[in-house]
Amino acid sequence: MQESKQAQAITVLGAGAWGTAVAISLAARHDVLLWGRNPAQMAAAAAARENVDYLPGHPLPATLRVGADVEAAIDHVTGAAAAAAGATPLLIAACPVAGLRPLLQQLKGKRIPNIVWLCKGFEYDTGLLPHQVVREVLGDEIEGAALSGPSFAQEVARGLPCALTVASTSAALRERVVGLVHGGSTRVYACDDLVGVEVGGAVKNILAIATGTADGLGLGLNARAALITRGLAEITRLGTALGGHAGTFMGLTGMGDLILTCTGDLSRNRRVGLALAQGKPLDAIVRELGHVAEGVPCAKAVRELAHKLGVDMPITDAVAGVLFDGDSAVDMVGKLLARDPRNELA
Numbered sequence: 001m002q003e004s005k006q007a008q009a010i011t012v013l014g015a016g017a018w019g020t021a022v023a024i025s026l027a028a029r030h031d032v033l034l035w036g037r038n039p040a041q042m043a044a045a046a047a048a049r050e051n052v053d054y055l056p057g058h059p060l061p062a063t064l065r066v067g068a069d070v071e072a073a074i075d076h077v078t079g080a081a082a083a084a085a086g087a088t089p090l091l092i093a094a095c096p097v098a099g100l101r102p103l104l105q106q107l108k109g110k111r112i113p114n115i116v117w118l119c120k121g122f123e124y125d126t127g128l129l130p131h132q133v134v135r136e137v138l139g140d141e142i143e144g145a146a147l148s149g150p151s152f153a154q155e156v157a158r159g160l161p162c163a164l165t166v167a168s169t170s171a172a173l174r175e176r177v178v179g180l181v182h183g184g185s186t187r188v189y190a191c192d193d194l195v196g197v198e199v200g201g202a203v204k205n206i207l208a209i210a211t212g213t214a215d216g217l218g219l220g221l222n223a224r225a226a227l228i229t230r231g232l233a234e235i236t237r238l239g240t241a242l243g244g245h246a247g248t249f250m251g252l253t254g255m256g257d258l259i260l261t262c263t264g265d266l267s268r269n270r271r272v273g274l275a276l277a278q279g280k281p282l283d284a285i286v287r288e289l290g291h292v293a294e295g296v297p298c299a300k301a302v303r304e305l306a307h308k309l310g311v312d313m314p315i316t317d318a319v320a321g322v323l324f325d326g327d328s329a330v331d332m333v334g335k336l337l338a339r340d341p342r343n344e345l346a
């Protein structure tokens, strides 16, 4: 796979922390447009050359275009200029899972080149993975890929090293994404296990809430390591039941992202856990955070899915108990410790 030396047109749809960081990183090598749905926010970002609401402290490069006009954002990768450059443009969806369907609906009927999504989770009301939502809304013809892996927005925006995985059933799109995104301080690996990559990225958020809660209660490093390891077993059981490959969960989008999110204080999901341990109510925690913590709604979707499939996910159940059933953080720990012994590899 060749790294693209030529600047290409890329549109990033969604101007939260992650969309902004990815746009900043790609703008060093490509012709990037960052679109956000809030015109006032985008006008302020254009004027200040900083997305103060979502990624403060990280200047937008002079070459990065920002705006709130969706037609212009799509034209950036479909219009005459992109075509004339003989280009391989890329359209990136950088919203949370809850925004994916409405965002894609805006693209319906437009001649988009492809779609790469960055969100991590299951759609809450349907229990679908992002690639299934994409297929429902845009159909089978569009080439799609998930780009995932251990990556805090603030570090990527600073240009610190990071390794990601692009997953797609299309070898051509995998190659195109690697060609455009790999380079500088970003390494991109390719993988054809879309289900495995998406399940790892979704469930690690729930486990980050669990480890944040345990750390907040002062339960120690042994407990943290136990939760991460048994959490990986939980991810693998659900992921293989859904058709993912066991090996994928040992990679960047499984173990890699799980370690990062469970241990790094930049994680919003981990911070939810730390706040739950202080006994704060969930709605206050979410309000204070001001950003999406995908593990919260995901815990509900995954608990339902696991019960339907008969997959044992005790940590997810315990986290959902605290989030939705009125259990305390201490109850969560008690429930996990009271479980009957079992074989480790069962």
Ligand SMILES: NC(=O)c1ccc[n+]([C@@H]2O[C@H](COP(=O)([O-])OP(=O)(O)OC[C@H]3O[C@@H](n4cnc5c(N)ncnc54)[C@H](O)[C@@H]3O)[C@@H](O)[C@H]2O)c1
Binding pocket: 013, 014, 015, 016, 017, 018, 019, 036, 037, 038, 054, 094, 095, 096, 097, 098, 099, 100, 102, 103, 118, 119, 120, 121, 151, 152, 153, 154, 290, 291, 292, 294
């Ligand atoms: N922040 C990170 O470090 C990071 C890293 C990797 C992956 N992710 C994932 O990326 C996704 C986005 O996270 P984030 O950190 O940018 O969240 P965020 O809370 O910082 O921002 C979310 C953004 O999405 C926008 N949005 C919501 N619904 C939309 C819709 N229907 N159409 C257009 N825009 C919409 C919001 O206006 C907001 O700008 C999540 O699934 C997250 O798990 C985040």
Ligand SMILES: O=P(O)(O)OC[C@H](O)CO
Binding pocket: 120, 149, 150, 151, 152, 153, 205, 208, 257, 260, 261, 266, 267, 268, 269, 270, 292, 293, 294
């Ligand atoms: O801040 P979080 O918990 O949403 O995690 C961000 C990324 O998913 C880490 O890879």
